[in-house]
Amino acid sequence: MGVEIERVKETETWNRLVERSPQTCLFHRDEALSIQADHTGADVHRLVGYVGEEPIGVFPLFELSRGPVRLLFSPPPELRVTYLGPALLNGGGLKQRKRERRQHEFIEGCFEWAKSAFNPRYGHLRIHSCYEDIRPFLWNDCEVTPSYTYLVDLxxxxxxxxxxxxxxxxxxxxxxxxxxxxxxxxxxxxxxxxxxxxxxxxxxxxxxxxxxxxxxxxxxxxxxxxxxxxxxxxxxxxxxxxxxxxxxxxxxxxxxxxxxxxxxxxxxxxxxxxxxxxxxxxxxxxSAYDLVGADNPRINRYKAKFNPELVPFYNVEHGSTVTTTLARAYQWVRRLA
Structure with missing residues:
Protein backbone atom coordinates (compact mmCIF):
# COMPACT_ATOMS: atom_id res chain seq x y z
CA MET A 1 0.00 0.00 0.00
CA GLY A 2 1.44 3.35 -1.07
CA VAL A 3 1.59 6.70 0.71
CA GLU A 4 -1.24 9.13 0.05
CA ILE A 5 -0.81 12.87 0.70
CA GLU A 6 -3.65 14.92 2.16
CA ARG A 7 -3.90 18.57 3.17
CA VAL A 8 -5.20 18.87 6.74
CA LYS A 9 -7.09 21.98 7.90
CA GLU A 10 -8.31 20.94 11.36
CA THR A 11 -6.16 22.40 14.13
CA GLU A 12 -6.77 19.57 16.60
CA THR A 13 -5.97 16.88 14.03
CA TRP A 14 -2.74 18.56 12.99
CA ASN A 15 -1.50 19.28 16.53
CA ARG A 16 -2.32 15.76 17.65
CA LEU A 17 -0.08 14.39 14.88
CA VAL A 18 2.65 16.94 15.65
CA GLU A 19 2.66 15.89 19.30
CA ARG A 20 3.04 12.24 18.32
CA SER A 21 6.19 12.77 16.25
CA PRO A 22 9.62 12.81 17.94
CA GLN A 23 10.95 15.03 15.12
CA THR A 24 8.73 18.10 15.47
CA CYS A 25 9.34 21.39 17.28
CA LEU A 26 7.17 24.25 18.55
CA PHE A 27 7.10 25.87 15.12
CA HIS A 28 5.31 22.81 13.70
CA ARG A 29 2.24 23.51 15.81
CA ASP A 30 -0.82 24.78 13.98
CA GLU A 31 -0.95 28.12 15.77
CA ALA A 32 2.75 28.77 15.07
CA LEU A 33 2.28 27.92 11.38
CA SER A 34 -0.57 30.42 11.07
CA ILE A 35 1.49 33.17 12.73
CA GLN A 36 4.46 32.49 10.45
CA ALA A 37 2.19 32.68 7.41
CA ASP A 38 0.60 35.94 8.58
CA HIS A 39 3.96 37.64 9.13
CA THR A 40 5.42 36.62 5.76
CA GLY A 41 2.37 36.92 3.51
CA ALA A 42 2.59 33.21 2.74
CA ASP A 43 0.01 30.48 2.29
CA VAL A 44 0.67 27.48 4.53
CA HIS A 45 -0.16 23.94 3.44
CA ARG A 46 -0.28 21.33 6.22
CA LEU A 47 0.44 18.04 4.46
CA VAL A 48 0.03 14.62 6.06
CA GLY A 49 1.10 11.30 4.57
CA TYR A 50 -1.16 8.29 5.13
CA VAL A 51 -0.71 4.59 4.52
CA GLY A 52 -4.31 3.51 4.51
CA GLU A 53 -5.70 5.26 7.59
CA GLU A 54 -2.36 5.36 9.40
CA PRO A 55 -0.60 8.77 9.46
CA ILE A 56 3.13 8.37 8.81
CA GLY A 57 4.42 11.95 8.43
CA VAL A 58 3.66 15.67 8.57
CA PHE A 59 5.17 18.32 6.29
CA PRO A 60 4.20 22.02 6.54
CA LEU A 61 4.90 23.91 3.32
CA PHE A 62 4.79 27.68 2.82
CA GLU A 63 3.91 29.06 -0.59
CA LEU A 64 5.34 32.48 -1.44
CA SER A 65 5.45 34.59 -4.60
CA ARG A 66 8.24 36.88 -5.76
CA GLY A 67 6.90 38.54 -8.87
CA PRO A 68 5.79 35.75 -11.23
CA VAL A 69 7.90 33.12 -9.42
CA ARG A 70 6.29 30.71 -6.94
CA LEU A 71 8.51 29.59 -4.08
CA LEU A 72 8.33 26.83 -1.47
CA PHE A 73 9.75 27.22 2.02
CA SER A 74 9.74 25.36 5.33
CA PRO A 75 10.29 27.42 7.45
CA PRO A 76 9.42 30.69 5.67
CA PRO A 77 12.28 33.18 5.26
CA GLU A 78 13.18 36.20 7.40
CA LEU A 79 11.61 35.11 10.71
CA ARG A 80 14.70 33.28 12.00
CA VAL A 81 12.67 30.18 12.75
CA THR A 82 15.09 27.52 13.92
CA TYR A 83 13.94 24.34 12.13
CA LEU A 84 10.86 23.04 10.35
CA GLY A 85 10.41 20.70 7.37
CA PRO A 86 9.02 17.16 7.46
CA ALA A 87 8.63 14.95 10.52
CA LEU A 88 7.84 11.25 10.65
CA LEU A 89 5.70 9.22 13.03
CA ASN A 90 4.61 5.62 13.56
CA GLY A 91 7.82 4.20 12.09
CA GLY A 92 9.48 2.77 15.16
CA GLY A 93 8.53 -0.87 14.63
CA LEU A 94 9.24 -1.03 10.90
CA LYS A 95 12.09 -2.94 9.31
CA GLN A 96 14.66 -0.82 7.53
CA ARG A 97 13.53 -1.62 3.97
CA LYS A 98 9.91 -0.73 4.67
CA ARG A 99 10.88 2.38 6.65
CA GLU A 100 13.05 3.68 3.79
CA ARG A 101 10.40 3.00 1.14
CA ARG A 102 7.71 4.72 3.21
CA GLN A 103 9.88 7.78 3.87
CA HIS A 104 10.91 8.07 0.22
CA GLU A 105 7.31 7.87 -0.97
CA PHE A 106 6.25 10.44 1.63
CA ILE A 107 8.82 13.06 0.61
CA GLU A 108 8.31 12.41 -3.09
CA GLY A 109 4.53 12.58 -2.64
CA CYS A 110 4.73 15.95 -0.86
CA PHE A 111 6.90 17.39 -3.63
CA GLU A 112 4.47 16.07 -6.25
CA TRP A 113 1.57 17.62 -4.32
CA ALA A 114 3.33 21.00 -4.28
CA LYS A 115 4.13 20.77 -7.99
CA SER A 116 0.50 20.07 -8.79
CA ALA A 117 -0.86 22.75 -6.42
CA PHE A 118 1.40 25.72 -7.20
CA ASN A 119 4.43 24.48 -9.18
CA PRO A 120 7.24 26.17 -7.21
CA ARG A 121 10.34 27.15 -9.17
CA TYR A 122 12.50 27.11 -6.07
CA GLY A 123 12.33 25.46 -2.66
CA HIS A 124 14.27 25.77 0.59
CA LEU A 125 13.94 23.66 3.75
CA ARG A 126 15.81 23.79 7.06
CA ILE A 127 15.60 20.42 8.80
CA HIS A 128 16.54 19.45 12.35
CA SER A 129 19.23 16.85 12.96
CA CYS A 130 16.68 14.46 14.48
CA TYR A 131 15.43 13.91 10.92
CA GLU A 132 18.36 11.61 10.26
CA ASP A 133 17.84 10.24 6.75
CA ILE A 134 18.17 13.01 4.18
CA ARG A 135 18.69 10.69 1.20
CA PRO A 136 15.11 11.08 -0.12
CA PHE A 137 15.90 14.75 -0.80
CA LEU A 138 19.03 13.80 -2.74
CA TRP A 139 17.01 11.26 -4.68
CA ASN A 140 14.59 14.07 -5.59
CA ASP A 141 17.39 16.19 -7.11
CA CYS A 142 17.79 18.50 -4.12
CA GLU A 143 21.02 20.08 -2.96
CA VAL A 144 21.68 19.31 0.71
CA THR A 145 24.14 21.43 2.71
CA PRO A 146 24.96 20.86 6.38
CA SER A 147 24.88 23.68 8.91
CA TYR A 148 25.68 23.33 12.57
CA THR A 149 24.42 24.17 16.02
CA TYR A 150 25.65 23.56 19.55
CA LEU A 151 23.81 21.44 22.14
CA VAL A 152 24.59 21.67 25.86
CA ASP A 153 23.82 18.50 27.83
CA LEU A 154 21.64 19.46 30.80
CA SER A 287 17.62 17.52 28.68
CA ALA A 288 19.40 19.97 26.35
CA TYR A 289 20.07 23.63 25.62
CA ASP A 290 20.31 24.41 21.90
CA LEU A 291 22.51 27.47 21.39
CA VAL A 292 20.92 27.89 17.91
CA GLY A 293 23.72 28.14 15.39
CA ALA A 294 27.43 27.32 15.25
CA ASP A 295 28.43 28.63 11.82
CA ASN A 296 29.83 32.02 12.83
CA PRO A 297 33.47 31.75 14.04
CA ARG A 298 33.28 34.97 16.04
CA ILE A 299 30.11 34.00 17.90
CA ASN A 300 31.31 30.41 18.26
CA ARG A 301 34.14 31.58 20.52
CA TYR A 302 31.49 32.65 23.01
CA LYS A 303 29.18 29.64 22.65
CA ALA A 304 31.94 27.03 22.74
CA LYS A 305 32.93 27.95 26.31
CA PHE A 306 29.81 26.13 27.53
CA ASN A 307 31.39 22.86 26.31
CA PRO A 308 28.54 22.00 23.91
CA GLU A 309 28.30 19.16 21.42
CA LEU A 310 28.50 20.14 17.75
CA VAL A 311 25.38 18.88 15.94
CA PRO A 312 24.48 19.20 12.23
CA PHE A 313 21.21 20.26 10.71
CA TYR A 314 20.41 20.51 7.01
CA ASN A 315 19.57 23.13 4.41
CA VAL A 316 17.78 21.59 1.44
CA GLU A 317 17.38 23.50 -1.83
CA HIS A 318 15.52 22.52 -4.98
CA GLY A 319 15.42 24.46 -8.23
CA SER A 320 17.27 25.16 -11.42
CA THR A 321 20.71 26.74 -11.30
CA VAL A 322 19.19 30.04 -12.42
CA THR A 323 16.43 30.18 -9.78
CA THR A 324 18.76 29.00 -7.01
CA THR A 325 21.26 31.72 -7.93
CA LEU A 326 18.48 34.33 -7.98
CA ALA A 327 17.14 33.16 -4.62
CA ARG A 328 20.54 33.64 -3.03
CA ALA A 329 21.26 36.92 -4.81
CA TYR A 330 17.96 38.48 -3.76
CA GLN A 331 18.23 37.02 -0.26
CA TRP A 332 15.01 35.07 -0.52
CA VAL A 333 16.80 32.69 1.82
CA ARG A 334 17.81 34.15 5.17
CA ARG A 335 20.39 32.08 7.03
CA LEU A 336 19.94 31.13 10.64
CA ALA A 337 22.04 33.45 12.81
Whole structure:
Protein backbone atom coordinates (compact mmCIF):
# COMPACT_ATOMS: atom_id res chain seq x y z
CA MET A 1 0.00 0.00 0.00
CA GLY A 2 1.44 3.35 -1.07
CA VAL A 3 1.59 6.70 0.71
CA GLU A 4 -1.24 9.13 0.05
CA ILE A 5 -0.81 12.87 0.70
CA GLU A 6 -3.65 14.92 2.16
CA ARG A 7 -3.90 18.57 3.17
CA VAL A 8 -5.20 18.87 6.74
CA LYS A 9 -7.09 21.98 7.90
CA GLU A 10 -8.31 20.94 11.36
CA THR A 11 -6.16 22.40 14.13
CA GLU A 12 -6.77 19.57 16.60
CA THR A 13 -5.97 16.88 14.03
CA TRP A 14 -2.74 18.56 12.99
CA ASN A 15 -1.50 19.28 16.53
CA ARG A 16 -2.32 15.76 17.65
CA LEU A 17 -0.08 14.39 14.88
CA VAL A 18 2.65 16.94 15.65
CA GLU A 19 2.66 15.89 19.30
CA ARG A 20 3.04 12.24 18.32
CA SER A 21 6.19 12.77 16.25
CA PRO A 22 9.62 12.81 17.94
CA GLN A 23 10.95 15.03 15.12
CA THR A 24 8.73 18.10 15.47
CA CYS A 25 9.34 21.39 17.28
CA LEU A 26 7.17 24.25 18.55
CA PHE A 27 7.10 25.87 15.12
CA HIS A 28 5.31 22.81 13.70
CA ARG A 29 2.24 23.51 15.81
CA ASP A 30 -0.82 24.78 13.98
CA GLU A 31 -0.95 28.12 15.77
CA ALA A 32 2.75 28.77 15.07
CA LEU A 33 2.28 27.92 11.38
CA SER A 34 -0.57 30.42 11.07
CA ILE A 35 1.49 33.17 12.73
CA GLN A 36 4.46 32.49 10.45
CA ALA A 37 2.19 32.68 7.41
CA ASP A 38 0.60 35.94 8.58
CA HIS A 39 3.96 37.64 9.13
CA THR A 40 5.42 36.62 5.76
CA GLY A 41 2.37 36.92 3.51
CA ALA A 42 2.59 33.21 2.74
CA ASP A 43 0.01 30.48 2.29
CA VAL A 44 0.67 27.48 4.53
CA HIS A 45 -0.16 23.94 3.44
CA ARG A 46 -0.28 21.33 6.22
CA LEU A 47 0.44 18.04 4.46
CA VAL A 48 0.03 14.62 6.06
CA GLY A 49 1.10 11.30 4.57
CA TYR A 50 -1.16 8.29 5.13
CA VAL A 51 -0.71 4.59 4.52
CA GLY A 52 -4.31 3.51 4.51
CA GLU A 53 -5.70 5.26 7.59
CA GLU A 54 -2.36 5.36 9.40
CA PRO A 55 -0.60 8.77 9.46
CA ILE A 56 3.13 8.37 8.81
CA GLY A 57 4.42 11.95 8.43
CA VAL A 58 3.66 15.67 8.57
CA PHE A 59 5.17 18.32 6.29
CA PRO A 60 4.20 22.02 6.54
CA LEU A 61 4.90 23.91 3.32
CA PHE A 62 4.79 27.68 2.82
CA GLU A 63 3.91 29.06 -0.59
CA LEU A 64 5.34 32.48 -1.44
CA SER A 65 5.45 34.59 -4.60
CA ARG A 66 8.24 36.88 -5.76
CA GLY A 67 6.90 38.54 -8.87
CA PRO A 68 5.79 35.75 -11.23
CA VAL A 69 7.90 33.12 -9.42
CA ARG A 70 6.29 30.71 -6.94
CA LEU A 71 8.51 29.59 -4.08
CA LEU A 72 8.33 26.83 -1.47
CA PHE A 73 9.75 27.22 2.02
CA SER A 74 9.74 25.36 5.33
CA PRO A 75 10.29 27.42 7.45
CA PRO A 76 9.42 30.69 5.67
CA PRO A 77 12.28 33.18 5.26
CA GLU A 78 13.18 36.20 7.40
CA LEU A 79 11.61 35.11 10.71
CA ARG A 80 14.70 33.28 12.00
CA VAL A 81 12.67 30.18 12.75
CA THR A 82 15.09 27.52 13.92
CA TYR A 83 13.94 24.34 12.13
CA LEU A 84 10.86 23.04 10.35
CA GLY A 85 10.41 20.70 7.37
CA PRO A 86 9.02 17.16 7.46
CA ALA A 87 8.63 14.95 10.52
CA LEU A 88 7.84 11.25 10.65
CA LEU A 89 5.70 9.22 13.03
CA ASN A 90 4.61 5.62 13.56
CA GLY A 91 7.82 4.20 12.09
CA GLY A 92 9.48 2.77 15.16
CA GLY A 93 8.53 -0.87 14.63
CA LEU A 94 9.24 -1.03 10.90
CA LYS A 95 12.09 -2.94 9.31
CA GLN A 96 14.66 -0.82 7.53
CA ARG A 97 13.53 -1.62 3.97
CA LYS A 98 9.91 -0.73 4.67
CA ARG A 99 10.88 2.38 6.65
CA GLU A 100 13.05 3.68 3.79
CA ARG A 101 10.40 3.00 1.14
CA ARG A 102 7.71 4.72 3.21
CA GLN A 103 9.88 7.78 3.87
CA HIS A 104 10.91 8.07 0.22
CA GLU A 105 7.31 7.87 -0.97
CA PHE A 106 6.25 10.44 1.63
CA ILE A 107 8.82 13.06 0.61
CA GLU A 108 8.31 12.41 -3.09
CA GLY A 109 4.53 12.58 -2.64
CA CYS A 110 4.73 15.95 -0.86
CA PHE A 111 6.90 17.39 -3.63
CA GLU A 112 4.47 16.07 -6.25
CA TRP A 113 1.57 17.62 -4.32
CA ALA A 114 3.33 21.00 -4.28
CA LYS A 115 4.13 20.77 -7.99
CA SER A 116 0.50 20.07 -8.79
CA ALA A 117 -0.86 22.75 -6.42
CA PHE A 118 1.40 25.72 -7.20
CA ASN A 119 4.43 24.48 -9.18
CA PRO A 120 7.24 26.17 -7.21
CA ARG A 121 10.34 27.15 -9.17
CA TYR A 122 12.50 27.11 -6.07
CA GLY A 123 12.33 25.46 -2.66
CA HIS A 124 14.27 25.77 0.59
CA LEU A 125 13.94 23.66 3.75
CA ARG A 126 15.81 23.79 7.06
CA ILE A 127 15.60 20.42 8.80
CA HIS A 128 16.54 19.45 12.35
CA SER A 129 19.23 16.85 12.96
CA CYS A 130 16.68 14.46 14.48
CA TYR A 131 15.43 13.91 10.92
CA GLU A 132 18.36 11.61 10.26
CA ASP A 133 17.84 10.24 6.75
CA ILE A 134 18.17 13.01 4.18
CA ARG A 135 18.69 10.69 1.20
CA PRO A 136 15.11 11.08 -0.12
CA PHE A 137 15.90 14.75 -0.80
CA LEU A 138 19.03 13.80 -2.74
CA TRP A 139 17.01 11.26 -4.68
CA ASN A 140 14.59 14.07 -5.59
CA ASP A 141 17.39 16.19 -7.11
CA CYS A 142 17.79 18.50 -4.12
CA GLU A 143 21.02 20.08 -2.96
CA VAL A 144 21.68 19.31 0.71
CA THR A 145 24.14 21.43 2.71
CA PRO A 146 24.96 20.86 6.38
CA SER A 147 24.88 23.68 8.91
CA TYR A 148 25.68 23.33 12.57
CA THR A 149 24.42 24.17 16.02
CA TYR A 150 25.65 23.56 19.55
CA LEU A 151 23.81 21.44 22.14
CA VAL A 152 24.59 21.67 25.86
CA ASP A 153 23.82 18.50 27.83
CA LEU A 154 21.64 19.46 30.80
CA UNK A 155 21.24 15.96 32.21
CA UNK A 156 24.53 16.14 34.16
CA UNK A 157 23.18 18.54 36.80
CA UNK A 158 24.20 22.08 37.66
CA UNK A 159 27.47 21.36 39.48
CA UNK A 160 28.96 19.09 36.81
CA UNK A 161 27.63 21.36 34.09
CA UNK A 162 29.34 24.41 35.54
CA UNK A 163 32.61 22.50 35.96
CA UNK A 164 32.51 21.56 32.25
CA UNK A 165 32.57 25.24 31.21
CA UNK A 166 35.73 27.14 30.33
CA UNK A 167 37.61 28.86 33.14
CA UNK A 168 36.45 32.34 32.16
CA UNK A 169 32.81 31.25 31.98
CA UNK A 170 33.02 29.69 35.45
CA UNK A 171 34.65 32.82 36.85
CA UNK A 172 32.09 35.12 35.25
CA UNK A 173 29.24 33.13 36.74
CA UNK A 174 30.75 32.63 40.22
CA UNK A 175 32.25 36.08 40.72
CA UNK A 176 29.33 38.27 39.64
CA UNK A 177 27.83 39.98 42.67
CA UNK A 178 24.18 38.97 42.72
CA UNK A 179 23.22 42.21 44.40
CA UNK A 180 24.38 44.18 41.36
CA UNK A 181 21.87 42.68 38.93
CA UNK A 182 18.55 40.88 38.67
CA UNK A 183 17.38 38.35 36.07
CA UNK A 184 13.66 37.88 35.62
CA UNK A 185 11.33 36.17 33.20
CA UNK A 186 9.04 38.81 31.73
CA UNK A 187 6.21 39.32 29.29
CA UNK A 188 5.35 41.70 26.48
CA UNK A 189 7.64 44.50 27.69
CA UNK A 190 10.57 42.11 27.98
CA UNK A 191 9.94 40.81 24.46
CA UNK A 192 9.90 44.36 23.12
CA UNK A 193 13.11 45.34 24.90
CA UNK A 194 14.98 42.23 23.72
CA UNK A 195 13.85 42.34 20.08
CA UNK A 196 14.52 46.06 19.79
CA UNK A 197 18.01 45.62 21.25
CA UNK A 198 18.79 42.90 18.69
CA UNK A 199 17.44 45.10 15.90
CA UNK A 200 19.72 48.00 16.94
CA UNK A 201 22.73 45.71 17.24
CA UNK A 202 22.17 44.13 13.82
CA UNK A 203 21.49 47.50 12.18
CA UNK A 204 24.93 48.69 13.32
CA UNK A 205 26.42 45.57 11.74
CA UNK A 206 24.48 45.93 8.50
CA UNK A 207 22.54 42.71 9.12
CA UNK A 208 18.88 42.47 8.09
CA UNK A 209 16.58 41.60 10.96
CA UNK A 210 12.87 41.06 10.33
CA UNK A 211 11.74 39.58 13.65
CA UNK A 212 9.27 41.95 15.33
CA UNK A 213 7.95 42.21 18.89
CA UNK A 214 4.48 41.56 17.47
CA UNK A 215 5.58 38.24 15.93
CA UNK A 216 7.19 37.01 19.15
CA UNK A 217 4.28 38.23 21.30
CA UNK A 218 1.76 36.39 19.12
CA UNK A 219 3.79 33.20 19.49
CA UNK A 220 3.93 33.69 23.27
CA UNK A 221 0.17 34.22 23.46
CA UNK A 222 -0.72 31.30 21.15
CA UNK A 223 1.70 28.50 22.01
CA UNK A 224 1.34 26.43 25.20
CA UNK A 225 2.13 28.29 28.41
CA UNK A 226 5.85 28.49 29.09
CA UNK A 227 6.87 27.74 25.50
CA UNK A 228 8.20 31.29 24.95
CA UNK A 229 10.30 32.61 27.83
CA UNK A 230 11.80 36.14 27.63
CA UNK A 231 14.53 36.72 30.23
CA UNK A 232 15.93 40.16 31.03
CA UNK A 233 18.93 41.26 33.08
CA UNK A 234 18.56 44.62 34.80
CA UNK A 235 20.90 46.74 36.89
CA UNK A 236 19.23 49.22 39.23
CA UNK A 237 16.00 48.64 37.29
CA UNK A 238 17.55 49.49 33.90
CA UNK A 239 17.30 46.96 31.06
CA UNK A 240 20.82 45.85 30.12
CA UNK A 241 20.28 42.72 28.07
CA UNK A 242 18.07 39.70 27.56
CA UNK A 243 17.30 36.64 25.54
CA UNK A 244 14.17 34.84 24.42
CA UNK A 245 14.25 31.10 25.02
CA UNK A 246 11.88 28.52 23.55
CA UNK A 247 10.92 25.42 25.55
CA UNK A 248 9.39 22.42 23.78
CA UNK A 249 9.25 20.24 26.88
CA UNK A 250 12.55 18.48 26.20
CA UNK A 251 14.97 21.03 24.71
CA UNK A 252 15.32 24.73 25.45
CA UNK A 253 16.44 26.94 22.55
CA UNK A 254 18.46 30.16 22.78
CA UNK A 255 16.29 31.74 20.10
CA UNK A 256 16.59 35.55 20.09
CA UNK A 257 18.72 38.04 21.99
CA UNK A 258 21.93 37.50 23.86
CA UNK A 259 23.66 40.25 21.84
CA UNK A 260 26.18 42.74 23.16
CA UNK A 261 24.57 45.25 25.49
CA UNK A 262 24.02 48.89 24.50
CA UNK A 263 25.14 49.85 28.01
CA UNK A 264 28.76 49.67 29.15
CA UNK A 265 29.01 47.45 32.22
CA UNK A 266 31.47 45.13 33.96
CA UNK A 267 28.69 42.59 34.54
CA UNK A 268 29.09 39.55 32.20
CA UNK A 269 25.53 39.92 30.93
CA UNK A 270 25.24 37.04 28.51
CA UNK A 271 27.16 34.52 30.62
CA UNK A 272 24.72 35.18 33.45
CA UNK A 273 21.67 35.05 31.21
CA UNK A 274 22.69 31.76 29.61
CA UNK A 275 23.51 30.22 32.99
CA UNK A 276 20.17 31.35 34.40
CA UNK A 277 18.29 29.84 31.45
CA UNK A 278 20.20 26.58 31.78
CA UNK A 279 19.65 26.22 35.53
CA UNK A 280 15.94 26.94 35.18
CA UNK A 281 15.74 24.40 32.35
CA UNK A 282 17.42 21.81 34.59
CA UNK A 283 14.86 22.58 37.30
CA UNK A 284 12.16 21.79 34.72
CA UNK A 285 13.92 18.49 33.82
CA UNK A 286 14.87 19.56 30.30
CA SER A 287 17.62 17.52 28.68
CA ALA A 288 19.40 19.97 26.35
CA TYR A 289 20.07 23.63 25.62
CA ASP A 290 20.31 24.41 21.90
CA LEU A 291 22.51 27.47 21.39
CA VAL A 292 20.92 27.89 17.91
CA GLY A 293 23.72 28.14 15.39
CA ALA A 294 27.43 27.32 15.25
CA ASP A 295 28.43 28.63 11.82
CA ASN A 296 29.83 32.02 12.83
CA PRO A 297 33.47 31.75 14.04
CA ARG A 298 33.28 34.97 16.04
CA ILE A 299 30.11 34.00 17.90
CA ASN A 300 31.31 30.41 18.26
CA ARG A 301 34.14 31.58 20.52
CA TYR A 302 31.49 32.65 23.01
CA LYS A 303 29.18 29.64 22.65
CA ALA A 304 31.94 27.03 22.74
CA LYS A 305 32.93 27.95 26.31
CA PHE A 306 29.81 26.13 27.53
CA ASN A 307 31.39 22.86 26.31
CA PRO A 308 28.54 22.00 23.91
CA GLU A 309 28.30 19.16 21.42
CA LEU A 310 28.50 20.14 17.75
CA VAL A 311 25.38 18.88 15.94
CA PRO A 312 24.48 19.20 12.23
CA PHE A 313 21.21 20.26 10.71
CA TYR A 314 20.41 20.51 7.01
CA ASN A 315 19.57 23.13 4.41
CA VAL A 316 17.78 21.59 1.44
CA GLU A 317 17.38 23.50 -1.83
CA HIS A 318 15.52 22.52 -4.98
CA GLY A 319 15.42 24.46 -8.23
CA SER A 320 17.27 25.16 -11.42
CA THR A 321 20.71 26.74 -11.30
CA VAL A 322 19.19 30.04 -12.42
CA THR A 323 16.43 30.18 -9.78
CA THR A 324 18.76 29.00 -7.01
CA THR A 325 21.26 31.72 -7.93
CA LEU A 326 18.48 34.33 -7.98
CA ALA A 327 17.14 33.16 -4.62
CA ARG A 328 20.54 33.64 -3.03
CA ALA A 329 21.26 36.92 -4.81
CA TYR A 330 17.96 38.48 -3.76
CA GLN A 331 18.23 37.02 -0.26
CA TRP A 332 15.01 35.07 -0.52
CA VAL A 333 16.80 32.69 1.82
CA ARG A 334 17.81 34.15 5.17
CA ARG A 335 20.39 32.08 7.03
CA LEU A 336 19.94 31.13 10.64
CA ALA A 337 22.04 33.45 12.81
Missing amino acids: TQGTDDLLMSFSRDARSNIRDAAEASYTIEEGGRTAIYDIVEQVDRRYARQGISYHVTPAFVTELANSLPEGAVRPYTLRIDGEFIGGLIALDDGETVYRWQGGVRSDTSTDVPVNDLLDWHVMTEAIDRDR
